[in-house]
Amino acid sequence: MRERILKVLKETDGYISGEKISSMLGISRAAVWKHIKALREEGYEILSVTNKGYRLSAEPENISVDRIKDALDTKRIGRNIVYMSRLDSTNEEAKRRADMSDGTLFIAERQESGKGRLGRQWESPRGGGIWMSLLLKPDMPLGSVSEITLAAGLAVCRAVGCGAMIKWPNDIVVGSRKICGILTEMSAEPDTGSINYVVCGMGVNVNIKSFPEELLVKATSLFIETGEKHDRDMIAARILNEFEPVYELLCRKGFGAIREEYARMCITLDKEVRVIYRKNETTGRAVGIDENGALLVDAKEGRISVSSGEVSVRGMYGYV
Ligand code: ADP
Numbered sequence: 001m002r003e004r005i006l007k008v009l010k011e012t013d014g015y016i017s018g019e020k021i022s023s024m025l026g027i028s029r030a031a032v033w034k035h036i037k038a039l040r041e042e043g044y045e046i047l048s049v050t051n052k053g054y055r056l057s058a059e060p061e062n063i064s065v066d067r068i069k070d071a072l073d074t075k076r077i078g079r080n081i082v083y084m085s086r087l088d089s090t091n092e093e094a095k096r097r098a099d100m101s102d103g104t105l106f107i108a109e110r111q112e113s114g115k116g117r118l119g120r121q122w123e124s125p126r127g128g129g130i131w132m133s134l135l136l137k138p139d140m141p142l143g144s145v146s147e148i149t150l151a152a153g154l155a156v157c158r159a160v161g162c163g164a165m166i167k168w169p170n171d172i173v174v175g176s177r178k179i180c181g182i183l184t185e186m187s188a189e190p191d192t193g194s195i196n197y198v199v200c201g202m203g204v205n206v207n208i209k210s211f212p213e214e215l216l217v218k219a220t221s222l223f224i225e226t227g228e229k230h231d232r233d234m235i236a237a238r239i240l241n242e243f244e245p246v247y248e249l250l251c252r253k254g255f256g257a258i259r260e261e262y263a264r265m266c267i268t269l270d271k272e273v274r275v276i277y278r279k280n281e282t283t284g285r286a287v288g289i290d291e292n293g294a295l296l297v298d299a300k301e302g303r304i305s306v307s308s309g310e311v312s313v314r315g316m317y318g319y320v
Contacts, residue, residue, distance in 0.1 A: 001027065005035045009046065009056040017053035042085055043109065043127050060127055063107060064233050071237035076103035077134065077247070078240040086110040086126070090133035091185055091201040098187065098197045102137040107236065114203060116181055117170065118312075123215060128208035130236045133201040134243070138251050142193045146308045147255040147293045148247065149184040150262055152200050155243035156180050157265050159235060160204065162225050165267035167319075168286070168295050169308035172204075173267060176318055177220035180204040202239065206230050218319045255293045263289050268313060273297065275304075276312040286313075 004025055008016065018036075022029045036046055036054060043060025065081045072078055080101055087093050090106040092113075097106075111131045114122030124131045136148065146169070153166045160172065160179065167173045172180035181203050187196040205221035207229050222230045249257045263269060268286045275282050275297060284299030294305040295313065306313070 001025065001031075002035050002038060005032065006039060006044070006056075009054060012055070015047075015049060015052040015055045020053070041126070060109075062109060062127070063130075063236070065107075067233040068105075068107075068237045068240075071234055071241075073241050074103075074244040076101075077244040078103065078105040078237070080104040082106045084108045086112060088113045089115050089122075089201070090131055091115060091183060091199050094133040094135045094199040094201075095185070095187070095197075098135060098199075100135055102135065104135040105132055105240065106135070107132040111203075115183055115201070117183060122181060122183075122203050123212065123219070124203060125208060128221070129206045130202070130204040130232050130239070132203075132236060133199050134240075136198040136200060136247075138195060138198060138247075140195070140251055142188055142195060144250075144254065144292070145186050145195065145198055146184065147250055148198060148200050149182050149308060150255065150293045151246045151250045151258060152182050152184070152202055152243060154258060154262055154265060155246050156182070156202060156204065156239055158242045159238035160222065162222060166262065166265050168266050168268040168289070168313060169293070173319075174220055174225050176315075177218055178205075178319070179220050179222065179225070204235065204239070206232050206235060254291070256291045259289060259291065259293075262293075268295065271315055274314045275299070275306055276314065277306075 005021060008021055008024060018029045018032045021032045040046055045058035047055045047057050065083045087108050089111045090108050094106045108131050110126035111124035114124035116122045149170050153172060156172050157164045157166055162174050164172050164174050164179060170182040171178050183201040186198040207223045208221040209223055211219045246258055271286055273286050282299045284297040286295055287298050288296040290296055290305060294307045297304050297306055
């Protein structure tokens with residue numbers, strides 16, 4: 001029915017009343033209203049004026065799976081794409097469909113419960129960003145899975161440009177504000193420790209024009225940085241194209257093989273940081289990243305090696 005209403009709106013020059021739509025399609029006016037509301041949620045701009053009715057004024061610029069695929073030069077990553085208009089979170093969808101093939105990409109226009117780490121929320125408005133997750137089936141030790149987050153960070157950084165840097169371990173920032181967050185989750189056999197699958201979620205703020213009050217100081221988007229809209233399909237493809245070789249290198253040789261480039265792109269290094277782990281907190285200077293991707297911090301208690309897991313790192317004077 002939604003499609004039929006859309007067709008009527010598209011074929012009408014100017015406004016058409018709710019009453020007319022309801023009699024044309026044989027549904028109640030309340031039902032018409034419900035479908036109009038749903039279409040708006042999908043990104044259609046539909047004007048409504050009392051006594052005149054409805055008019056379609058703009059169609060959504062949706063992600064195109066075909067355009068992403070055409071721009072890919074990967075072997076496995078993103079060769080299979082599951083696209084959804086909206087869902088709870090692309091990580092959750094990937095986990096539900098973990099029987100799909102290695103490298104499958106899940107991408108959505110909008111996430112209703114986008115996730116950050118430690119149960120935090122990730123703001124994912126319709127059409128505003130690239131909300132995507134890769135399903136991976138790597139052959140690597142369990143302890144190395146967190147390095148996939150670092151590899152993905154490097155790929156996003158290369159792909160978005162704009163002077164983006166990595167805030168260790170899982171955020172990409174421009175200046176002092178976050179433009180992308182990465183959340184890696186996995187499933188493994190408790191007895192053998194063999195990996196069933198890994199889901200690597202990336203949320204990139206592309207065309208978001210403004211953020212809710214509480215995020216203003218720590219979030220930014222490509223639109224905010226450049227004053228222009230960007231092509232989400234092309235950026236998504238670029239990220240996947242950058243990710244595949246970095247990920248392959250990581251699987252074959254370990255984090256050591258990408259460490260130098262990661263360190264060059266890492267804004268956390270040579271900064272005074274606060275390391276927050278559950279209820280504990282310490283401060284020190286971030287001095288390096290080791291062969292396993294852990295952050296080395298010269299703290300008052302001596303040099304500590306902070307592995308990514310459930311740790312948050314903050315700048316001494318702000319988020320970065
Ligand atoms: P943190 O960066 O605070 O350590 P996470 O990496 O888990 O935590 O990211 C989740 C946090 O990111 C949220 O608590 C919120 O402050 C912020 N956030 C939520 N949505 C967005 C977004 N679209 N862009 C940038 N930051 C966001």
